[in-house]
Amino acid sequence: MSIFTVGSWNINSIKVRTEQVKDLLRENFLDILALQELKSINENFPYYLRQTGYEVIVNGQKQYNGVATLANSSIKELTNTLIDDNQARFLVTTHDDIIIVNVYVPNGQSLDSDKYQYKLQWLSKLHDFLQELQKNHSKIIVLGDFNIIKEDLDAYPEYSYEMFRSPKERNCINKIIELGFVDTYRQIHKDKIEYSWWDYRSFSYPKNKGLRIDLILASQELSKHLIDAKIHTKYRNHSQPSDHTLITASFNLP
């Protein structure tokens, strides 16, 4: 048996928070780290992070988006394309026989926005991709910034908006779950209220007005071995924090 731990963190600029990522990698408890919102082109990624002993695959982009997956042993890229456009929001890698699907789901902005339609289309494509992937693989982890409030307890009580929890968005995430994926945090913590994102404005973090919109989904095969899931608020306490914090899930693999 061996413990296998994966983490996901929307870092809101890899340039600004390189040192925080380095400190995290040096703690050496993660086997996989999926990053979102690099806001960096591939050439400017701080590849010296490899000095920590992690390999990295980057799907970057100028100014916006950008994802990267780091691993403490051999990692190979399967694809970085979900929709044929120029938004770097997707990176699929293999780590031995485990498939890691790193996602930065589009924001959607408002229900009448073109970006909302793009978000729904993107999630539909993700569903179809995972359905296809399942034909040949049983050990799959889908993790990242989903920009979806899965259940009402995943939003602070005063949150009164439909955005991120509209029926169409919930339908998209539920259809993905129905493929046979488990929300690892909710599997471990049935009724617990914790968030992974807090607005920079309005003292949202000290007031704990947040949302749980970052998720680690595990396929049935892997979820049988799930032993822990955590939200690490220490990174939101940093003096120059991302607005999201690190989430992790641990498995005791045979």
Place this chain on the structure above:
DNA sequence: ATGGCAAAGTAGCTTTGA
């Protein structure tokens, strides 16, 4: 009071985030 902040690109502002 969804707003107040933060980051990037760029050079006084706009766009984006959620």
